[in-house]
Amino acid sequence: xxxxxxxxxxxxxxxxxxxxxxxxxxxxxxxxxxxxxxxxxxxxxxxxxxxxxxxxxxxxxxxxxxxxxxxxxxxxxxxxxxxxxxxxxxxxxxxxxxxxxxxxxxxxxxxxxxxxxxxxxxxxxxxxxxxxxxxxxxxxxxxxxxxxxxx
Amino acid sequence: xxxxxxxxxxxxxxxxxxxxxxxxxxxxxxxxxxxxxxxxxxxxxxxxxxxxxxxxxxxxxxxxxxxxxxxxxxxxxxxxxxxxxxxxxxxxxxxxxxxxxxxxxxxxxxxxxxxxxxxxxxxxxxxxxxxxxxxxxxxxxxxxxxxxxxxxxxxxxxxxxxxxxxxxxxxxxxxxxxxxxxxxxxxxxxxxxxxxxxxxxxxxxxxxxxxxxxxxxxxxxxxxxxxxxxxxxxxxxxxxxxxxxxxxxxxxxxxxxxx
Numbered sequence: 274x275x276x277x278x279x280x281x282x283x284x285x286x287x288x289x290x291x292x293x294x295x296x297x298x299x300x301x302x303x304x305x306x307x308x309x310x311x312x313x314x315x316x317x318x319x320x321x322x323x324x325x326x327x328x329x330x331x332x333x334x335x336x337x338x339x340x341x342x343x344x345x346x347x348x349x350x351x352x353x354x355x356x357x358x359x360x361x362x363x364x365x366x367x368x369x370x371x372x373x374x375x376x377x378x379x380x381x382x383x384x385x386x387x388x389x390x391x392x393x394x395x396x397x398x399x400x401x402x403x404x405x406x407x408x409x410x411x412x413x414x415x416x417x418x419x420x421x422x423x424x
Numbered sequence: 425x426x427x428x429x430x431x432x433x434x435x436x437x438x439x440x441x442x443x444x445x446x447x448x449x450x451x452x453x454x455x456x457x458x459x460x461x462x463x464x465x466x467x468x469x470x471x472x473x474x475x476x477x478x479x480x481x482x483x484x485x486x487x488x489x490x491x492x493x494x495x496x497x498x499x500x501x502x503x504x505x506x507x508x509x510x511x512x513x514x515x516x517x518x519x520x521x522x523x524x525x526x527x528x529x530x531x532x533x534x535x536x537x538x539x540x541x542x543x544x545x546x547x548x549x550x551x552x553x554x555x556x557x558x559x560x561x562x563x564x565x566x567x568x569x570x571x572x573x574x575x576x577x578x579x580x581x582x583x584x585x586x587x588x589x590x591x592x593x594x595x596x597x598x599x600x601x602x603x604x605x606x607x608x609x610x611x612x613x614x615x616x617x618x619x620x621x622x623x624x625x626x627x628x629x630x631x632x633x634x635x636x637x638x639x640x641x642x643x644x645x646x647x648x649x650x651x652x653x654x655x656x657x658x659x660x661x662x663x664x665x666x667x668x669x670x671x672x673x674x675x676x677x678x679x680x681x682x683x
Contacts, residue, residue, distance in 0.1 A: 274430065291468060292427040294459070314456050315599060320522045326495075327522040332456050336430045337470065378522070399598060400520015 278338045280304070281348040289335045295321065296330040299345065306346045306373045310402070317401035320374035321345050327381045346373035349380050356418045363414040367405030374401055379415055391416060425458050427465040432473055436556050439576055442469050451576060453490070453531020456523070476530070476578065479503065485552075488580045490530025494542065495521055497529055506582065507549070507609060510589035514545035514607070517593050534577045536567060536624050539601040543567070544619030545591050547627055548607035550583040567624055587611035590677035593620075594669055596660060603661045604669045608677035616649060616674060621666055622658040631674065642682075646675040 277286050280299075289298055296319045299307045310318035312331050319331040322344040346353050353376040360366045375398065382389060382397045389397065394415055403411060433439040442449050448466035452458060458465075476489030479500045486502050497503055498515040518524055518541055532542045533553065543563070551563040555575030563580075566573065587609040594604040602620040609615045614635040619625025631649040639645060650671040655663035 290427075291430040292425055292465075313460060314519070314523055314526070317520055317522055323525075326525045328525045329522050332454075332459055332523075332526050334430065334452075334455060334468070336432075337455075337472065339432075378520075381521070396516070397521060400523050402599075 274336055276335055276339045278340065279342045281344055287335065291334070291336060293335045294331055295333045295335045295338055295343070298335040299330060299343075304345050304347070308370055308373065310370075315402075317378070318371050318374045320377050320401065322348075322377055322381060325381070325384065327378055344377070346376050349376060352376065352380055356414070359414040359418040360411070363410040363417065365406055365410035365414040371401060371403045375403075375411065375415075379418065383419060387419075389419065394419075425461060425463045425465060427468045429466070430468045430470065432470040434473055436474065436576070436578075439469055439471060439474070440556060442467055443574070443576065451534075453528040453534065454493070454526045455531070456527050457531065457535055457537070471530075471576070474578075482581070485581045485583045488529055488582070490528065490534075490577045490579060492529045493525050494518060494527045494529065494532065495524035497542075498524065507585060507587040507589040507611075510548065510591050510607070510609070511542075511545050511582075514541050514591040514593070514605075517541060517598075519599060529580060530577045533563070533566075533580060534572065536572070538622045538624045539620045540625065541591075541593055541602060541605050541619070544605040544617050544625040545607045546580070546582065547617040547619075547625050548587075548589060548591075548609040548615050549585065552581040552583075553577055554579040554581065564627065567626070585609070585611040588681040588683075590680040592673045592677065594673070601660070603658070604666050604673070606670070606673045606677055608674070608681055610681040614678075614681075616645075616677075618649070618653050618670055618674075621653060621655040621663075623654065623656065626654075628652055628674075635678075642675045642678040645678055646671045649674040 308318040310316035314329050314332045320327050321330045324342050356376050446466050450465045452468045476491035478489045480487045494515050498512045504512045553566050554560050556578050559575050590608045592606045593602045595602045605619045607617040616628045616631045617625050628649050630652045634648050650667045653670050655666040657663050
């Protein structure tokens, strides 16, 4: 099936099977920043933005994004770079596999709630797993990035 | 999940005709559970274009389109305003926002999932399900029927009530399936619901009878609840432990709705 959608501001046309998932489509066309983790809707590393909302690309059929806007971390590079600096300062990275998804989630959180409390950050990001850091340093980095004092 | 074709239907008639054309044709809600299974689907029928993403105030009840996402349900001011926002609270505990942006209310309800927090909390209210072409039944009735109704779930209607409400999800880790969920509402009458037992949620009729006939000893109500509830073992825990949890949380819930 031919599917047309907007990817990071560019119109894309892809030929997919009825049961092909967006994660596989994106990676097959070279968007490797979107990672495959559990592939079972549980870890969050495949997160992308669909019409500005975070979704799990491992669980969205590509045919369903026809006519919609899909964004990956490439569309928020400047923001992701700043967040990365905060991660570095706090030692909040190790392997970096989950970073792109975290950056997209923080971007979405900021749009929904520009001044979140520590608890709200934690709640918003709870579906995104990181096997390396234990989350404390990430929380600090994200709070620093959002410019908030701990509430 | 395997699927040969996909159709985003433009009308109810088209959807229903396709659904009836083969038992291998399936309606897709959010598709999260369908993905996990080994279903061999011929045609996936997508209802996204049928204007089912609305939550509307209809006076005595709130009407929710079956394609409304869990996240939209959770964030709706109409839903937040219902019985101290218990439905929003329950839904907000399901995985993360990226998951809830995909999962749909219709998919969660139609699937009769034993672990469903949404079904457990909805059973605390009077809820009607509207199916295409022309069937309406209560959520309780739908859950009691074996299998799945072969119409298309279009809307879920929650009767408004001004109740105090309590919801508790018990799980081993926050992203795990619950090993128990409990909802208690107290409006004109008490409704006590236990789900993820691991069977689908159910109302505890004897407990409700005790409370609604003036019983005011919450320990006794909790004892009745633990006695009447049918629980089983699962990979996560034993039925015996579930009964103990019922005892504790029914009592706590009753205290909470009577504050």
